[in-house]
Amino acid sequence: xxxxxxxxxxxxxxxxxxxxxxxxxxxxxxxxxxxxxxxxxxxxxxxxxxxxxxxxxxxxxxxxxxxxxxxxxxxxxxxxxxxxxxxxxxxxxxxxxxxxxxxxxxxxxxxxxxxxxxxxxxxxxxxxxxxxxxxxxxxxxxxxxxxxxxxxxxxxxxxxxxxxxxxxxxxxxxxxxxxxxxxxxxxxxxxxxxxxxxxxxxxxxxxxxxxxxxxxxxxxxxxxxxxxxxxxxxxxxxxxxxxxxxxxxxxxxxxxxxxxxxxxxxxxxxxxxxxxxxxxxxxxxxxxxxxxxxxxxxxxxxxxxxxxxxxxxxxxxxxxxxxxxxxxxxxxxxxxxxxxxxxxxxxxxxxxxxxxxxxxxxxxxxxxxxxxxxxxxxxxxxxxxxxxxxxxxxxxxxxxx
Amino acid sequence: xxxxxxxxxxxxxxxxxxxxxxxxxxxxxxxxxxxxxxxxxxxxxxxxxxxxxxxxxxxxxxxxxxxxxxxxxxxxxxxxxxxxxxxxxxxxxxxxxxxxxxxxxxxxxxxxxxxxxxxxxxxxxxxxxxxxxxxxxxxxxxxxxxxxxxxxxxxxxxxxxxxxxxxxxxxxxxxxxxxxxxxxxxxxxxxxxxxxxxxxxxxxxxxxxxxxxxxxxxxxxxxxxxxxxxxxxxxxxxxxxxxxxxxxxxxxxxxxxxxxxxxxxxxxxxxxxxxxxxxxxxxxxxxxxxxxxxxxxxxxxxxxxxxxxxxxxxxxxxxxxxxxxxxx
Numbered sequence: 090x091x092x093x094x095x096x097x098x099x100x101x102x103x104x105x106x107x108x109x110x111x112x113x114x115x116x117x118x119x120x121x122x123x124x125x126x127x128x129x130x131x132x133x134x135x136x137x138x139x140x141x142x143x144x145x146x147x148x149x150x151x152x153x154x155x156x157x158x159x160x161x162x163x164x165x166x167x168x169x170x171x172x173x174x175x176x177x178x179x180x181x182x183x184x185x186x187x188x189x190x191x192x193x194x195x196x197x198x199x200x201x202x203x204x205x206x207x208x209x210x211x212x213x214x215x216x217x218x219x220x221x222x223x224x225x226x227x228x229x230x231x232x233x234x235x236x237x238x239x240x241x242x243x244x245x246x247x248x249x250x251x252x253x254x255x256x257x258x259x260x261x262x263x264x265x266x267x268x269x270x271x272x273x274x275x276x277x278x279x280x281x282x283x284x285x286x287x288x289x290x291x292x293x294x295x296x297x298x299x300x301x302x303x304x305x306x307x308x309x310x311x312x313x314x315x316x317x318x319x320x321x322x323x324x325x326x327x328x329x330x331x332x333x334x335x336x337x338x339x340x341x342x343x344x345x346x347x348x349x350x351x352x353x354x355x356x357x358x359x360x361x362x363x364x365x366x367x368x369x370x371x372x373x374x375x376x377x378x379x380x381x382x383x384x385x386x387x388x389x390x391x392x393x394x395x396x397x398x399x400x401x402x403x404x405x406x407x408x409x410x411x412x413x414x415x416x417x418x419x420x421x422x423x424x425x426x427x428x429x430x431x432x433x434x435x436x437x438x439x440x441x442x443x444x445x446x447x448x449x450x451x452x453x454x455x456x457x458x459x460x461x462x463x464x465x466x467x468x469x470x471x472x473x474x475x476x477x478x479x480x481x482x483x484x485x486x487x488x489x490x
Numbered sequence: 491x492x493x494x495x496x497x498x499x500x501x502x503x504x505x506x507x508x509x510x511x512x513x514x515x516x517x518x519x520x521x522x523x524x525x526x527x528x529x530x531x532x533x534x535x536x537x538x539x540x541x542x543x544x545x546x547x548x549x550x551x552x553x554x555x556x557x558x559x560x561x562x563x564x565x566x567x568x569x570x571x572x573x574x575x576x577x578x579x580x581x582x583x584x585x586x587x588x589x590x591x592x593x594x595x596x597x598x599x600x601x602x603x604x605x606x607x608x609x610x611x612x613x614x615x616x617x618x619x620x621x622x623x624x625x626x627x628x629x630x631x632x633x634x635x636x637x638x639x640x641x642x643x644x645x646x647x648x649x650x651x652x653x654x655x656x657x658x659x660x661x662x663x664x665x666x667x668x669x670x671x672x673x674x675x676x677x678x679x680x681x682x683x684x685x686x687x688x689x690x691x692x693x694x695x696x697x698x699x700x701x702x703x704x705x706x707x708x709x710x711x712x713x714x715x716x717x718x719x720x721x722x723x724x725x726x727x728x729x730x731x732x733x734x735x736x737x738x739x740x741x742x743x744x745x746x747x748x749x750x751x752x753x754x755x756x757x758x759x760x761x762x763x764x765x766x767x768x769x770x771x772x773x774x775x776x777x778x779x780x781x782x783x784x785x786x787x788x789x790x791x792x793x794x795x796x797x798x799x800x801x802x803x804x805x806x807x808x809x810x811x812x813x814x815x816x817x818x
Contacts, residue, residue, distance in 0.1 A: 324508060326748075327800055329755035329792040332773060333512075336789050339777035340519035422639050426759045429641060430774055445645075449763070451658075454649045461649065464642040471637040 140407050143484035150480025156473035160286055167283040168237030170249050171276035172264060173257055175439060177235075179271035182207075184457040185218050187266045190228065190250075201225045202262050215456075226260050227253040266459040268447050277439050278463055284440040286470065288355055289421035293413050295359035300366025301402075301409065307367065308374025309397060315371075322364045330361050334423060338432040347438040354433050358420050369412055373405045407485035414478035418471040425467055441467050494808050498801055509793040510568075514561050517786035525553060528577055568787075578781035586784070587769055591791065593662060594768040596680075597761075598753050598795075600688035605695040605749075610739070612696070613703025617711060617738075618730060628700065635697025640756060643690045644763040659686055660765040668767075687764050691757055695749055699742065706741050710734035743806050750799025755792055 131139070144150060163170050188202040204224030207216045232251025238244050252260045265274035307318040337357045341350060377383060386396045421441075427433030428442025429449070436443055444463040448454050454461060525547050548554050552563045567574060573583035616625045651659045661668070667679045710716070711734050719729045758770035765771065769788050776784040 324505070327505065327751070327793075327796055328509070328512075329751050329789075329796045331755040331758050332789050332792040335758065335773065335777055336516040336785060337519075339785075340516065418637070426639060426641060430759065430762060431778065432774075445642075448645055451648060451652055454645070455653045458649060458653075461642075461645060464639070464645065467639060467642065468634070468637050471639075472633060475633060475637060 136403065136407065140481075140484045144480055147480040147483065149476050150484075153473040153476040153480070156469065157477055160282065160470060160473070163279055163282045164286050164290075165283075166239065167279040168239065169247070171237070171273075171279045172234060172248060172250055172262060173273040173276050174235040175273065175276040175280045176437060177272065179261075179267070181216070182261070182263075182267055182271035183216065183269050184453075185263050185267040185271070186220065186457070187459050187462075188220070188263050190264065194225070199227060200229070201227045202264075204260075205263075226262060228262060229253040232257075265462050266457060268444075268457070268460060269453060274444070274459065274462065277444055278441075278466055280439045281441045281444050281463065282466065282470075284351070284434065284438065285421055285424055285442070285467075288351065288358070288424045288440070289417045292355045292358040292362060292420045292424075293416045295355065296362035296366055296416060297409060297413050299359065299363035301370050303363070304367035304370030305374060305397060305402075308371035309378065309401075318367070319371075322367055325361055325364050328361065330423075331426075333361070334358070334427060335430070335432055338427050347434070350434055350438070354424060354427065358423055362416055362420060365416065366409070366412055369408065370405070373408065374401065377401050377404065407481070411478055411482035411485045414474060414481055417478075418474045421470060421474075422467065491808065495805055498804055502797065502801070505797055506794070509797075510565055510790060511561070513786040513790040513793070514564060516789055517564075517782040518557065520780055520782060564783075564786075568790075573787050574783045576776070576781055576784040578776060578779045578784065583784055583787050587772065587788070587791070590767055590769045590772060593680075593766070594754065594757070594761075594770070595795075597662075597684065597688060597691070597757055597766070597768055598750070600684050601691040601695070601753055601757070602750070604685075604688050605692035605699060608692065608696045609699035609703055610735075610742075612700040613707060613738075614730070614735060616700065616704040617707035620708065628704075632697040632701050635693045638693070639759075640690055640694055641759045641763050643693060644687070644760045647686070647690065648764065662687075662766050662768075687757075687760055687766055690764075691753065691760055694756070695753065699745060699749070702742055702745060703738060706738035707734055710738050740807075740810050743810055744803060746803035746806065747800050750802065751796035754795045754799070 134142075185205055185207075188205065190200055190202055192198060192200045194201055202225075204221045204226055205218050206221040206224075207218050209215070210217050228250055229252070230250060232248055232253070233246050234248040234251045234257050236244050236246045250264075251257055252262060254260075261273070263273050263275065265278060268274055268277070303318050307315045334357060337360075338354060341353050345353070383396060383400060386400050391400070424433055424440065425442040425445065428435075428440050429445050430442075431446065434440045434443055441463050445461075445467075448460040448464070525544060528547075529544065552560050555563070564574070571584070573587075575581070576583050576586055579586055612628050612631075616628045619625050648659055651657050662680055662683045663670075663676070664679050664683075667676045670676055711730070713734075716729065716734060719733065720726070757766075757768060758773060760766075761768045761770035762774050769791060773785060773788040773792075776782070776788065
């Protein structure tokens with residue numbers, strides 16, 4: 090090997106290294122700029138954007154968010170997601186088992202459910218149902234079914250899922266089986282979701298209103314109003330919530346309409362629910378009152394309501410949203426058990442609690458375990474809202490880390 | 491310390507007064523007085539009362555008096571140990587609730603013991619083995635524990651026991667002991683039945699407490715004194731159990747304040763599903779049958795249990811944490 094060659098190789102290696110180094114430094118430069126841009130973006134990002142960035146990192150909370158969006162759709166359009174009329178009872182078809190949807194038929198995407206055959210047990214004289222694998226009922230999306238109202242605006246008969254041919258009443262499909270009176274549980278669950286979830290949402294809404302108002306007054310003004318409101322909260326919080334709710338709902342006149350009971354329950358639940366929020370809001374106000382920006386606003390002559398709603402409230406509304414999200418499941422469970430005990434909503438109203446009342450009878454559950462399925466809806470909903478609320482709460486404080 | 495407790499005790503009568511007004515309001519809430527509903531009930535079963543009898547009943551319960559007088563008659567009676575008579579059961583209320591109250595408190599105590607003895611080890615394991623499989627497992631368990639309504643757990647367990655093992659898990663006594671006088675055999679029978687409802691009720695609390703315990707312990711484990719003890723060669727388990735766990739339990743005590751009331755009032759639903767002889771199902775029955783005096787007394791008892799719970803937690807906290815004693 091000659092010296093020339095060695096030096097040539099050396100030079101080549103050096104050049105290559107040089108190129109590498111430039112590339113590296115360029116890459117470094119770019120990354121630094123990116124970082125600087127990121128940092129700049131973080132500095133100017135509004136509060137909600139920071140919250141969203143942090144929230145996005147929490148995968149489970151994102152999934153929960155999707156579940157909650159789906160729930161919201163069901164709450165808005167229960168008729169669309171139902172397959173059959175939820176109020177219609179079919180005496181001949183009580184306790185029909187769950188008909189699972191099969192998507193693949195002979196290797197092709199042709200969703201169908203197996204039919205059912207009933208046979209009367211000669212000893213107990215009860216109808217016993219079996220899945221009939223001979224008979225396939227093809228199903229389709231956006232099928233025609235019973236008429237329902239959309240948000241009280243117009244009526245339609247298009248449903249998300251339905252049978253492909255013929256009338257659904259003649260070829261019934263029971264995705265979650267039927268109850269004692271032969272009513273379709275799936276559709277009842279959809280309508281129950283609307284009632285139970287919306288009661289939770291509305292009562293939390295009322296709680297938030299009361300909590301922010303009273304907590305704000307308490308924290309901002311201090312003094313005598315603070316003292317009175319704090320004692321009120323302490324007394325309400327030391328009340329045993331469940332017996333009180335039971336007593337108050339039991340005192341509702343029996344001849345009230347479904348709507349009246351609905352709103353009464355919402356108010357009864359909110360009556361105790363606002364205290365936690367009021368405490369939270371009060372604590373925030375106490376801290377914020379001393380902040381420089383509040384003083385600055387005060388000195389530049391801003392009105393009190395402007396200071397409260399324009400300067401103070403926006404700094405903690407993400408906390409309010411997180412706390413409110415965590416309060417919704419509590420309300421939902423409360424409504425469910427009240428109706429379950431027969432004190433809340435009563436049939437013909439449909440709510441999760443009313444549905445689960447059917448599962449109170451052990452004999453019925455032994456014959457038809459699917460009567461317990463509405464409980465699963467409660468668990469999934471509460472789980473999703475709790476995880477979402479936790480994610481929001483963690484994300485609500487963008488400067489904490 | 492004594493001063494602090496006395497201060498708290500002095501508040502007790504005031505709270506009881508407020509709650510008794512509240513309970514009285516509940517008694518009065520349904521439209522018409524209970525004699526009216528009693529007459530309606532009699533009429534439904536075919537019999538009737540003449541006007542003189544009705545008036546006598548009204549007078550006996552002081553229903554012809556103004557509300558204030560009625561209230562003081564009611565409270566005065568209770569202070570003398572006379573809780574009134576349940577119209578539904580046609581028995582003195584005291585007699586009805588005596589044993590049920592004992593069983594309610596027993597069930598609460600059992601639930602409390604189970605939940606704490608589960609939650610603390612779970613919290614310790616999750617915190618010391620953070621982000622391990624077992625930590626994730628318990629995290630999922632905690633989320634599920636909070637999300638599952640206790641009555642759902644009760645319903646599912648009842649169904650499983652009934653359809654797969656053919657046994658009934660309702661009640662707190664075997665049939666032969668239901669009306670038997672107290673004896674050792676009856677206590678043993680009670681313990682045999684008590685653990686299942688107590689466990690069902692404990693799951694919810696366990697999940698919440700374990701989460702608090704884990705978070706508290708994680709805070710402690712990152713402190714310099716732990717590092718120091720490790721550097722000195724202290725064995726890991728002894729170290730964790732002796733110092734950080736000790737400190738992490740303190741904030742847990744403050745949860746008793748909300749946990750005890752939740753425990754008693756939360757048992758209403760499970761007790762109804764499992765048909766336990768506690769005051770919960772009695773409250774439900776009295777409310778549905780508009781037996782309002784019984785309902786009022788039971789609500790008041792729940793309020794009382796809630797106050798006692800808060801009191802116990804305050805005293806315990808003051809005992810554990812000198813800062814609270816100083817402030818008060």
